[in-house]
Amino acid sequence: MTVLIKNGRVIDPANNLDATKDVRIVKGKIEAIDPPGKINIDEKGKTSVIDAKGCVVCPGFIDMHVHFREPGFEYKETIESGCKSAAAGGFTSVAVMPNTKPVNDTRSVTELMLSQARAKGIVRVYAIAAITQGLAGECLSEMGDLKDAGAIAFSDDGRPVMNNELMRRAFEYSKMFKVPLIQHSEMLDLTEGGSMNEGAVSTELGLKGMPVEAEDIMVYRDIALLEKTGGRLHVAHVSSGNSVDLVRQAKAQGLPVTCEVAPHHFILTDEAVRGYDTNTKMSPPLRTAKDVERIKEGLKDGTIDIIATDHAPHDLTDKQCEYQNACFGIVGLETALPLTLKLVDENIFSLSDAIKKLTSAPADIFNLDSGELSIGKQADVVIFDPDYEYEVDVSKFHSKSKNSPFNGWKVKGKVLHTLVGGKVVYSAAEH
């Protein structure tokens, strides 16, 4: 099967490419990228042609932080529905977090997740396994066996490793397997019972706050440990301006630290919580406008390496309730592109830089064989119209869950086709 993507603006940050080109895909691999018209359709009828005029053609996006809820919470999301949501959002690779039931802390769970994903064959799924058994924060998981089963990184996401000694040992132990540890940075004793950022808005709404220092203290602790232990730290969903500074300083010292930000943390502030919409409840919580400014600076100067959605599907029953009782988290895969493009419009970064943070940058950090359009590479490609305007409609999401604070938002930038290994796994219904 041959696919020809014609006349698109091909942006491939890994190869410093940004030009109008035709892309030919043969047998699932990138075969040629040439000036328009140069590639001939030699086998008539056997080549499927996609006209990408006016659209961007780039490597498929990679989301290193999603929750697909299978096994255990299939009513919120399954690997299949999550993969469909990913494809619709332009993502060709995702990494699933281990807080399933049972927790992904053993080979059998990793294998189950990966085999489910292969069976559905929609997007590539990578497994992030637990740092500690049962996410209990007491005992290290069998990282060697888990890596052998396919785990690419380790995290107790949602349940930070509170114990300092254990975290130190986790860094040391992980060195043997050369795997990064991903921390959800939150000192739980400072945030207990909280449901939003602590500040003027939480005071006004009478909701217990989660102070920003809870994030900063743990980011600092991990960086402090890393200096002696070695190993690799990836800070998940940075939401605090001070934490961005801490990562910047650590990088300046040459420490092996990377970090990500979720789109909602550079788009929304805690002001959005007014009205008690439970779709504004996530952890870390929405912070202040000052934090958002400093996150944008971090994206601009490269301190923040990648954009990851923290796609956290929750059923209506988990969200349609009192704010304090609602589950933390929002779905993100199907809004990530338009929200990221808002920062391009704001001149925070170039379109190419934005794409880099969704493609080659995560591939480099997690050592994935994707995120670029080099000749001979697997053809994971997304084609999107950066100028198409529309209204976000959660009822049309491919995710099982509809918990997004962006419902009804007017946005720009729509995914038209997503190809994984040369196969079209998603095409927009309307354009």
Place this chain on the structure above:
Amino acid sequence: MFKPRSILGANGLKKDEIVTILDTADTFKEISTRPIKKVPTLRGRTIINLFFEPSTRTRTSFEIAGKRLSADVINISGSTSSTVKGENLIDTAQNLEAMNPDILVIRHSQSGAAEMISRNIQCPVINAGDGFHEHPTQALLDLQTIRETKGSLEGLKVAIVGDIAHSRVVRSNIYAMKAMGMEVRLVGPPTMIPVEIQKLGVSVDYYLEKAIQDVDVIMMLRIQTERQNRYLLSSLREYSNLFCLTSKILEKAKDDVLIIHPGPVNRGVEIALDVMESERSLILNQVTNGVAVRMALMYLLLGGSDDSVN
């Protein structure tokens, strides 16, 4: 004429709206002094009190208010816990609404509960206290009590003393008092002053004796013993040493200072017995006025008796 759809909070109430409520409450107050304490204003109307938290004063006050206006009043007390999902709360409210009540009064332990219910039903809602968020009828009855003694509210200085962070009464009073042109000073240990509260246009003080010297009204708040467990207090003894309103401290205050307390009072902890019983204390007047203010709100929400016929 001020005709609100619901009363979810004091936040957003304008000065003239508050004046309308207080004026209406003044006219209703007389009814409660008659031998036959009942007028037909809300005859045939149904008011449901849905209380998910224990309450004696507020629940009884709403019940009496409704009954004195001839409404049929139904009391429901629910239990709530962190594991009870709000879906049940919305279901409960929608089921009650299906029986066509005219007002739903709700008290709930979680901030935002009243607002959430009002989003999911058409029936007017009165917030009788939600978490640490708002308790608007308490603020209105506090204002009515102060106004009937002082004559007017504009320019009065108020000190509110105690656990500011965990008080819905404080938040409602700040909004209502600021709307009426009053000056609000919050007094308590820093552990009980929520962050950035100054943004609501109030000042903060940690020292009771100094803070009450120039004020016209002192509002004492109930201190809850379980706060000790969250590192907010060393002991009730020390709290009392630092923040109990005693006659000795009151010597520093203005002669005509008024003392109010939303109740229930921890006798001898935040307020000394003799102060509580002194003529400067209006604690029982507040309770009396609570009935009148709630009658006024029910009347205003239902647009007066004439509309009810149509």
